[in-house]
Amino acid sequence: METRTASQVSCGPVTQAERIVSIDVLRGFAVLGILVMNIQSFSMIGPAYLNPTAYGDLTGTNHTVWLLSHVLADRKFMTIFSMLFGAGIVLMSSRREAAGADRAGAHYRRMGLLLLVGLLHGHLLWYGDILHAYALCGMVAYLFRRGRPGTLIAVGLASISVASALSLLFQWFLNHSPAEAVEKGVVWWTPGEADVASEIAALRGGWFEQLPHRTMTALFFQTALFAIEVSWRSGGLMLVGMGLFKLGVFSAKRSYAMYVTMAVIGFSVGIPIILYGVHRNFAAEWSFRSCFCLGAQFNYWASLLVAMGWVGLVMLVCKHSIAPKLIRTLAAVGQMAFTNYLLQTVICTTIFYGHGFGLFGQVERLGQILIVLAVWIVLLVLSPLWLRHFRFGPAEWLWRSLTYMSAPPMRRQE
Numbered sequence: 007m008e009t010r011t012a013s014q015v016s017c018g019p020v021t022q023a024e025r026i027v028s029i030d031v032l033r034g035f036a037v038l039g040i041l042v043m044n045i046q047s048f049s050m051i052g053p054a055y056l057n058p059t060a061y062g063d064l065t066g067t068n069h070t071v072w073l074l075s076h077v078l079a080d081r082k083f084m085t086i087f088s089m090l091f092g093a094g095i096v097l098m099s100s101r102r103e104a105a106g107a108d109r110a111g112a113h114y115r116r117m118g119l120l121l122l123v124g125l126l127h128g129h130l131l132w133y134g135d136i137l138h139a140y141a142l143c144g145m146v147a148y149l150f151r152r153g154r155p156g157t158l159i160a161v162g163l164a165s166i167s168v169a170s171a172l173s174l175l176f177q178w179f180l181n182h183s184p185a186e187a188v189e190k191g192v193v194w195w196t197p198g199e200a201d202v203a204s205e206i207a208a209l210r211g212g213w214f215e216q217l218p219h220r221t222m223t224a225l226f227f228q229t230a231l232f233a234i235e236v237s238w239r240s241g242g243l244m245l246v247g248m249g250l251f252k253l254g255v256f257s258a259k260r261s262y263a264m265y266v267t268m269a270v271i272g273f274s275v276g277i278p279i280i281l282y283g284v285h286r287n288f289a290a291e292w293s294f295r296s297c298f299c300l301g302a303q304f305n306y307w308a309s310l311l312v313a314m315g316w317v318g319l320v321m322l323v324c325k326h327s328i329a330p331k332l333i334r335t336l337a338a339v340g341q342m343a344f345t346n347y348l349l350q351t352v353i354c355t356t357i358f359y360g361h362g363f364g365l366f367g368q369v370e371r372l373g374q375i376l377i378v379l380a381v382w383i384v385l386l387v388l389s390p391l392w393l394r395h396f397r398f399g400p401a402e403w404l405w406r407s408l409t410y411m412s413a414p415p416m417r418r419q420e
Contacts, residue, residue: 026097027337028258028324033090034340034389035320038382039083041350042075045374047134048354049366051205052223056302057195059292061202061367068371075375077280081309082316084136087343088240089247089313091140093256096151096248113148116409117141123348123405125228132351133223136240139232143241150245158249165242169235170306177299188294195294206367210360255317258325265318265325272315279308338390342399346385353381394418 046055053060058072095113102109124137150158180188193201208219227236247256254260283304290296324333339346356362357377358369369377392399396416398406407413 025337025341026257027333028321029090029093029097029256030337030340031324031333032086032256032317032320032340033343034336034338035316036083036086036090037339037343037346037350038336038385039079039316040087040347041354041378041381042079042083042375043081044134044350045354045378046075046371048132048351049358049369049374049377051197051202051367053195053197057292057297060196063370071371071375073284075371076284076305077277078312080305082313085243085309085313086317087136088140088243089250090256091144092147092244092247093251095144095148095244096251099148099151110148112409114145116405117144117148119405119408120144123401127348127351128224128228129217129221131220132355133220133227135224135227136236137347138228139236139240142232143237143244147241147244147248151248153245153248155249155252158245158252162242162245162247162249165238165245166310168242169238170303172234172238173299173303173306180295180299191298192294195298196292202367209358209366210364213359213361216359216361255321258321260321262322262325265321268318269315269322270318272311272313272318276308276311276315280305280312283308335386335390338393339385341393342389342402344405345399345401346389348401349385350381353384 043055051061054062058064058076062068064072099109099113102112118141120137121141124135124139124141128135128138150161153161180191185192197205205219209216250256258265283301286304287297287301290301323329327333354377358364358366360366389399395418397403397414397418398416403414403416
């Protein structure tokens with residue numbers, strides 16, 4: 007069986023044929039962190055994800071859990087995941103180019119398959135799917151893979167700015183529109199008892215009873231929301247990730263001082279901006295007109311800083327091989343990120359939806375974060391155990407097999 011000693015667990019690049027462990031570690035860290043926010047979507051009505059006052063208790067420990075989740079996790083881990091997706095496009099295409107193998111065909115088959123999985127995931131299991139968006143953005147991002155790092159980062163940030171500009175344009179509309187023109191938005195943002203009861207009843211029902219609500223919401227995410235925000239932000243982050251990868255940021259190859267600077271600036275500048283946005287929104291009593299667009303901009307931009315702070319911190323751990331067992335475990339989670347992302351959905355929909363335990367709408371934020379911790383333990387234990395015997399996660403193996411139209415050996419050689 008293939009093994010490594012602790013001293014061999016390096017987070018830098020090894021050979022062209024081996025994985026860059028630091029990227030796996032960062033990806034594992036991100037896929038775990040994503041659940042901190044997704045759990046709110048799994049367990050509570052839709053508006054509560056953006057407006058914490060829309061549903062449930064928001065006092066005491068529940069408020070603390072929401073605040074820490076918002077400041078440290080909201081958009082941050084999805085930002086990291088999106089950047090790593092872009093980095094992966096460059097890495098895979100460059101390796102296939104070096105081997106003289108087909109690049110474009112393999113990439114677009116890969117994205118097409120991911121698109122299919124995303125559509126099935128969103129409509130059949132959970133409307134919050136991101137794979138559909140990654141597949142479509144990845145098809146466009148591939149065209150930029152040869153760009154210079156500075157150009158990729160600049161174009162990526164410009165793309166991210168488009169979604170922000172559209173949001174501010176909508177804010178102008180809200181400021182200059184009569185109350186009746188924005189009534190539907192207000193009703194969605196602060197739903198009444200009947201609307202809350204309807205969503206709870208739908209998701210506590212059986213799988214077929216959930217289907218209309220899930221499909222309608224997934225369609226909104228995959229069309230309107232994708233066009234207005236997700237495509238610009240996720241696509242832009244992929245380009246930024248390509249640039250950072252080319253600069254060696256994700257390979258733990260940059261200096262100790264650089265990663266410390268990233269962590270210090272990311273957290274010390276980003277967190278106060280987010281906290282100001284939180285203060286502003288509470289002062290406005292989380293009104294739709296004040297908070298839906300303009301109020302969200304503080305976290306929209308500062309999340310980039312905090313995400314880079316997390317990247318700097320993880321790269322420091324990798325660069326100096328701090329806690330090698332943790333490095334190995336997170337790398338295993340990251341190597342199986344596709345499987346683990348889908349597994350999170352299976353576990354959480356079973357807990358909260360009607361075809362499982364039907365706890366949707368019954369678990370407060372403190373309970374949600376305890377469930378997150380339990381799911382983390384499952385993934386942290388299961389991933390290295392699986393990879394001890396198999397070369398790929400199940401979803402990764404199937405994705406690779408269909409992409410390259412050849413099934414690689416699944417079991418490790420003993």
